[in-house]
Amino acid sequence: MQMTLYNTFDRTLEEFETLEEQVVSMYACGPTVYNYAHIGNLRTYLFEDFLRRVLEYSGFRVKHVMNITDVGHLTGDNDEGEDKMVKSSRESGKSVWEIAGFYTDAFFRDTKKLNIIPPTVACKATDHIQDMIKLIQRLEEKGHTYTAGGNVYFSIDTFPDYGKMAGLRLEELQSGARIEVDTNKRNPKDFALWFTRSKFENQAMVWDSPWGKGYPGWHIECSAMSMKYLGEQFDIHCGGTDHINVHHTNEIAQSEAATGKPWVKYWLHGEFLIDDSGKMSKSKGEFLTLSLLEEKGYDPLDYRYFCLGAHYRSQLQFSFDALDSARNARLNLLERVSDFLMQSEDRSGLQDQDIRKYISEKGKSLLARFQEYIGRDLNMPRGLSVLWKVIKDQDLQSDEKLLLIKEMDRVFGLSLLERASEERKGLEPETDAEVEILLRERSEARSVRDYSRADEIRDILQVMGIEIKDTASGTTWRKKV
RNA sequence: GGCGCCGUACCCAAGUGGUAAGGGGGAGGUCUGCAAAACCUUUAUGCACCGGUUCGAAUCCGGUCGGCGCCUCCA
Numbered sequence: 001m002q003m004t005l006y007n008t009f010d011r012t013l014e015e016f017e018t019l020e021e022q023v024v025s026m027y028a029c030g031p032t033v034y035n036y037a038h039i040g041n042l043r044t045y046l047f048e049d050f051l052r053r054v055l056e057y058s059g060f061r062v063k064h065v066m067n068i069t070d071v072g073h074l075t076g077d078n079d080e081g082e083d084k085m086v087k088s089s090r091e092s093g094k095s096v097w098e099i100a101g102f103y104t105d106a107f108f109r110d111t112k113k114l115n116i117i118p119p120t121v122a123c124k125a126t127d128h129i130q131d132m133i134k135l136i137q138r139l140e141e142k143g144h145t146y147t148a149g150g151n152v153y154f155s156i157d158t159f160p161d162y163g164k165m166a167g168l169r170l171e172e173l174q175s176g177a178r179i180e181v182d183t184n185k186r187n188p189k190d191f192a193l194w195f196t197r198s199k200f201e202n203q204a205m206v207w208d209s210p211w212g213k214g215y216p217g218w219h220i221e222c223s224a225m226s227m228k229y230l231g232e233q234f235d236i237h238c239g240g241t242d243h244i245n246v247h248h249t250n251e252i253a254q255s256e257a258a259t260g261k262p263w264v265k266y267w268l269h270g271e272f273l274i275d276d277s278g279k280m281s282k283s284k285g286e287f288l289t290l291s292l293l294e295e296k297g298y299d300p301l302d303y304r305y306f307c308l309g310a311h312y313r314s315q316l317q318f319s320f321d322a323l324d325s326a327r328n329a330r331l332n333l334l335e336r337v338s339d340f341l342m343q344s345e346d347r348s349g350l351q352d353q354d355i356r357k358y359i360s361e362k363g364k365s366l367l368a369r370f371q372e373y374i375g376r377d378l379n380m381p382r383g384l385s386v387l388w389k390v391i392k393d394q395d396l397q398s399d400e401k402l403l404l405i406k407e408m409d410r411v412f413g414l415s416l417l418e419r420a421s422e423e424r425k426g427l428e429p430e431t432d433a434e435v436e437i438l439l440r441e442r443s444e445a446r447s448v449r450d451y452s453r454a455d456e457i458r459d460i461l462q463v464m465g466i467e468i469k470d471t472a473s474g475t476t477w478r479k480k481v
Numbered sequence: 482g483g484c485g486c487c488g489u490a491c492c493c494a495a496g497u498g499g500u501a502a503g504g505g506g507g508a509g510g511u512c513u514g515c516a517a518a519a520c521c522u523u524u525a526u527g528c529a530c531c532g533g534u535u536c537g538a539a540u541c542c543g544g545u546c547g548g549c550g551c552c553u554c555c556a
Contacts, residue, residue, distance in 0.1 A: 029556080031556085037556085041555090166484080218554075241551075242555055244485090245485095245552055246552075246554095269556095278548095278549065278550085279549080279555090279556090305504095314487080314494085314495095315487070315549065317492095317493070322493045325492070325493060325505030326493080326504080329504045329505060381494065382503080384502095
């Protein structure tokens with residue numbers, strides 16, 4: 001399958017070619033675990049999941065590494081502001097380690113609910129302090145660092161290509177326009193590799209290092225861990241768009257300065273989820289979590305469907321109206337699939353990997369179109385439109401539709417067939433019997449034209465959350481979602 | 482102040498030179514005792530606005546207005 005991806009590094013669409021044949025090495029910037037993830041954070045992990053699934057769909061084996069930032073970090077490189085982990089710890093009365101563990105678990109619970117495939121390796125920053133120290137030493141040996149005010153800094157003037165990806169023109173940047181410049185820095189864009197001094201009294205997480213007791217700067221963990229698990233050069237590095245200017249720029253500088261070779265081949269960045277007030281933010285207090293959506297009655301997969309509706313490089317406008325429409329669409333999809341399952345006689349092909357044996361020319365051409373879209377920089381919205389084409393097609397048989405739907409759902413990850421057959425199972429057995437009795441009474445009432453009694457029963461069932469359908473072959477029912 | 486992105490119907494949203502994907506919602510219809518569901522039809526001569534390039538522009542260029550992001554931990 002042809003694949004092109006938009007590479008932030010040169011801002012162009014590029015043919016995707018891996019360093020090693022049939023294997024993709026991919027690093028995704030993970031969560032900072034001092035609080036719950038909000039749904040904007042989760043959009044980025046969904047984007048990465050789409051990426052991974054499309055790669056696997058096209059036959060690659062994906063080595064997918066994600067970091068867990070469980071080291072507390074200051075709000076800036078300039079040693080000002082409060083450490084988020086420490087703040088969270090102070091507010092909750094738990095230790096920083098407990099906090100990190102708690103929110104790491106919460107994160108993976110959320111991603112699991114969203115059908116996000118877990119990374120091959122999920123690595124915690126605190127387990128890799130020694131790797132970071134070694135990398136800093138390597139930079140030190142090559143003369144890329146200096147120590148000032150107790151902290152070790154990376155000197156960007158020793159790395160001529162600094163800021164190339166972000167397109168930063170250093171002369172024109174107004175450093176300090178919004179924050180105070182750290183006077184220890186020789187160049188305002190220099191960044192800390194290791195802190196030994198913190199203005200906070202009870203820095204809970206400190207480690208010994210050649211530069212004294214302290215903790216690592218924010219950027220170093222991604223360089224150290226990605227190189228440890230994927231090698232000094234690898235295929236894809238992805239994350240949120242906010243990382244381009246600072247985090248990824250600094251990662252490139254320190255990584256390439258250390259190894260002396262090009263580091264990452266393709267940089268992919270997911271755009272933000274936006275609401276009425278602009279970007280999602282945790283600092284505003286109340287923020288939207290997946291659990292909150294669940295409390296409001298949404299299925300996590302409604303949110304997944306919602307995110308599939310927009311391209312990953314476009315900002316996506318969130319509202320509950322928009323989420324409702326995603327939910328309706330997904331439920332309609334399940335309903336259709338459920339009907340196909342009912343009509344389908346022969347499902348032998350469903351187990352087969354190579355579905356081409358079973359599908360018609362028309363099916364093949366729809367599938368080809370689907371592959372073309374998702375291979376063209378992950379155009380999931382277009383992919384979805386092909387799914388709907390299959391669903392609504394007049395010529396294809398139910399069996400074939402199911403094959404195609406199953407195939408496409410490997411990429412969408414909506415569990416369409418599984419959910420559709422679950423939906424058909426209905427309620428618990430005891431309620432089941434009750435419903436059947438009521439339905440029988442209703443059809444008796446209808447047969448003697450006692451419609452007021454019939455409608456009364458329909459209302460009772462309605463209240464019980466049962467939706468009925470009168471069809472030519474009798475009345476069917478299902479639990480309302 | 483610098484850099485970047487965006488403005489498509491009631492809503493979400495594709496499309497980046499060849500005459501507007503898809504979903505939701507609305508409307509009409511078929512079916513029905515009535516509903517619901519399902520199915521069918523329909524819903525932007527139009528892509529913020531003004532100029533320009535072109536045989537042809539939502540798509541390219543210039544300008545105007547509006548929105549958003551990054552430059553500070555951030556997905």
